[in-house]
Amino acid sequence: MNLFDRLLLFILSVVALVLGVAVVLVGAAVPIGWAQMELTRHPYNIVTMVVGGVTALIAIRFLFFRRRRDPKLDSVMVAGDHGPIRIAYDTIVQLANRRGSQLKGVASFETVVRQGQGGLVLTLHMRVLPDIDVAALAKEAQNAVKSYLEETTHVPVERVLVQVTELGDNNRSMRVWSGTGA
Structure with a gap:
């Protein structure tokens, strides 16, 4: 319609x-x-x-009538050698979350994807550990996620917005990064 x-x-x-x-x-x-x-x-x-x-x-x-969402709106098309390739936003979210969670100082990481005019617009929601340079970590997350997604999916990323939502729990020994070489 x-x-x-x-x-x-x-x-x-x-x-x-x-x-x-x-x-x-x-x-x-x-x-x-x-x-x-x-x-x-x-x-x-x-x-x-x-x-x-x-x-x-x-x-x-x-x-209040709503049609089901068109699957084309929940994915992005990439040109392949033998035809178009459709990559779901859920896949892009998983890739971005995987890369963002690997950054030192990140307690939790969530991504929201939407289509922009020149590519994807990503919003990263991060919980960071205490005593971390938040601005530097946010810039690192922007660059790391953008380059990782463009390398793995060949989809242009227009913007990466970062929202640091709160400080993470410092008691979780598996995710804590002390910042020291020890």
Whole structure:
């Protein structure tokens, strides 16, 4: 569905929702005594309310209608010798997390990938160990992840944004890097 069709569906849904709610309110606003007398002869009030309610429900359904994501939006295409190669964003996230977790001073590492205009835009969320030069580690993470991904996937990386979220736990002996040669 293209953008114009989505816009038309949105406008139609809003109009149908307003009309549906208005019909339900009109159907409910008729005096009960008069409605009981008229319903014995003509059941217009109930029909009006049911039609308005169904119309409003359909409009709500289409207002929140979402198609399944196109797999092309969750991957990137690379030209291969024998045809195109599709690399999923999940694979790129795993590669970036693997390389980023190997950096000294990183307690945990998570990557978010999205498509930019000139390549991928990566957002790195890092927890770092205490007593580490955070700015230097962030620059090292940017360079290491960018070069690693470009080497292994041949996908251009437009930008690498780094967010240092917090200090990591210094009590975990397996991940602690003291910074000394010992």
